[in-house]
Amino acid sequence: MLPAQQLSISTPNTSLVLEAPAGGELKYLYYGNKLTDNDLQNLSSSGSPTFSAYPVYGMNCPGETALAVRHADGNMTLQMEVIKSDTKENDKDVTTTIYLKDKVYPFYVNVCYKAYKDVDVIETWTEISHDEKKAVTLNQFASAYLPIRRGNVWLSSLYGSWGNEARLNQEPLHPGMKVIANRDGVRNSHTSHAEVMFSLDGKPQENTGNTIGAALCYSGNYKLRINTDDGDYHQFYAGINEENSAYNLPKDEVFRTPALALTYTQEGLSGASRNFHRWGRLYKLAHGNTLRKILLNSWEGVYFDINQEGMDQMMSDIASMGGELFVMDDGWFGNKYQRNTDNSSLGDWTVDKKKLPEGIDGLLRDAKKHGIRFGLWIEPEMTNTTSELYEKHPEWIIKAPQRDPVQGRGGTQVVLDLANPDVQDFIFGVVDNLMTQYPEIDYIKWDANMSIMNHGSNYLTKDNQSHMYIEYHRGLEKVLQRIRAKYPDLTIQACASGGGRANWGYLPYFDEFWVSDNTDALQRIYMQWGTSYFFPAITMASHISASPNHQTSRSIPLKYRIDVAMSGRLGMEIQPKNMTDTEKELCKKAIADYKMIRPVVQLGDIYRLVSPYDHMGVASLMYVSPEKDKAVFYWWKTEHFINEHLPRVKMAGLQADKLYKIHELNRVDNKPLSFEGKTFSGEYLMANGLELPYRHATSYTNQNDWSSRVLYLEEIK
Ligand code: DGJ
DSSP states (O other), X not given: OOOTTEEEEEOSSEEEEEEOOBTSOOEEEEEEEOOOHHHHHHGGGSSOOOEESSOBSSSSXXXXXXXEEEOTTSOOOOOEEEEEEXXXXXXXXEEEEEEEEESSSSEEEEEEEEEESSSSEEEEEEEEEXXXXXXXXXXXXXXXXXXXXXXXXXXXXXXXXXXXXXXXXXXXXXXXXXXXXXXXXXXXXXXXXEEEEEETBSSXXXXXXXXXXXXXXXXXXXXXXXXXXXXXXXXXXXXXXXXXXXXXXXXTOOEEOOOEEEEEESBHHHHHHHHHHHHIIIIISTTTTSOOOOEEESHHHHTTOOOHHHHHHHHHHHHHTTOOEEEEOSSSBOSSSOOSSTTSOTTOOSBOTTTOTTHHHHHHHHHHHHTOEEEEEEOTTEEESSSHHHHHOGGGBOOOTTSOOOOOGGGTEEEBOTTSHHHXXXXXXXXXXXXXXXXXXXXXXXXXXXXXXXOOOSSSOXXXXXXXXXXXXXXXXXXXXXXXXXXXXXXXXXXXXXXTTOSTTTTTTOSEEEOXXXXXXXXXXXXXXXXXXXXXXXXXXXXEEOSSOTTTOOOOOHHHHHHHHTTSEEEEESXXXXXXXXXXXXXXXXXHHHHHHHHHHHHSEEEEEEOGGGTSSEEEEEEEOTTSSEEEEEEEEOOOOTTOOOOOOOOOSSOTTOEEEEEEESOOSSSOOTTTTOEEEHHHHHHTOOOOOSSOOOOGGGOOSOOEEEEEEEEOO
């Protein structure tokens, strides 16, 4: 029996406890390991202070708040009281809603918590509404608030930029305010991410330590705040970024804030990642439990130089290496304006018949001939001022009246105003027309290469111009919902100048994302490491590309490039006709082996072992099947010196009493590793690991300064 007025929101291993006294304030009591009945009974006498579970502005001003409004009569205060609470249960989850009302005003906030029954994630959000005579302006509207006890708390977060996405940053929390914010308008994960982890007891560890993870599931601008003032608790707030986005809420509308997904674990950062990955695959990601195809994407192979024969040749090559899908990237469309570079034609989504005389039909026919599937690239939220679409609908772009638009990529790119239902119909139509005409299209790469550079919507009223960012993402979501309703089986990649759209707000509509336009294998280790904190390997498009690399100009042997790409959703981003037969053979073998390990990589549990950010000269991680009968271990050397001393990497996540046989994949050495084909107990592998040679044993002419290993572990019964 719970004490009166107490609400316990629980998952298999965690509890979040609130106090909800009717007529009083909703209070936060606890978030952590699952509590026993006894401890629940005594929680309020544990000495822990209570906090408002959703702090509002106006009656206790000197502090951070989640919600701040201006009522219709100009009053800027709120005082919320609990009216009641209820729970709704189904097979998979339980949603607890606490209904709050202002003491004086007909202003309401529902604070909601959805707790999953088979994964340790709780999603929390609010629903804001009122019955006042005129609109109430929302000046701040966070999704959630969480107090975190001070101690030696460390924050892990991601930062970066184009070509260098998802860099890991780890720092202790200090007094003052830490803000992680996005203002791009269109894409929200280049410069920072809407997900963080808190290591509660000192420097973050991968596989041990009490850890809270938080992921804001929102595709638009966000703001995460961690305030450390004179109190004993850090105060964490997460929600839509309210800057330039004050929202005039009319009486008959409910403003629903995006969900903040919370997880708690004692298994360190990797433990929190495993929870997010599992939750993501089960409940968020499009087709989260379906294995992804191995593909060749045309971009780095031919860029805009698209033509029928070239596409046919690439399809033939990827098919002969065992690939399953070919994706034609940018450059295939535009009639009045040909898309030969990035300065025109977005919006004119008809096939360029000069480049592709037999159109998409011809390409689909070729794909069928080679026994693979076909996909193509679009960037439907955008247009160029040099395009037929812009000539027809200049009023559809985002820009302020009386201002010339600031133009982006190619000097002519502009963003369509997704607040406008006509624009939504148009964008839906881009996909719908393609799929109606060519139902065999299997995959769409949906790109977005520009920020909102101009504030202004021609569709929204003068008073509601500040709704532009929010309405853009509502419009986008409506379009994506329509697409998913009509084309549930289509595979769609979220690409946004590389990794601009890695967020759980997008992923319910997308199968995966392009991690970065930077395909350099060494830098990918760092980016994919950071990305893996919150997103499973199945979402991470990771392609073998040319050497020297097109972004960094670094030359890396194919073996190493393969070994890195195989740790995500494997693909290729290369002109195969420039590869030697030996290189093609190596890729063919890797693709065949990837098919064998694909279920473990894409659906398994991640254990990060040695971080590249620790600069130990090596990075290592592994995936383990849920049954713990198979695992794939990756080891990439990140530095190369004579007489260097690399750590011996201990494995993790195996079952101690199982025996595992070791087999090296992508071997280039003249002789097998000493432990090839040998079996070791999980206990030995986790306590000691295996001693990996620092270099590859190859002929003198094949020696180089890169080494990497992929080991496949299979249980022997
Ligand atoms: C940016 C993407 O990230 C690339 O992969 C490629 O699709 C180009 N756009 C095409 O313009």
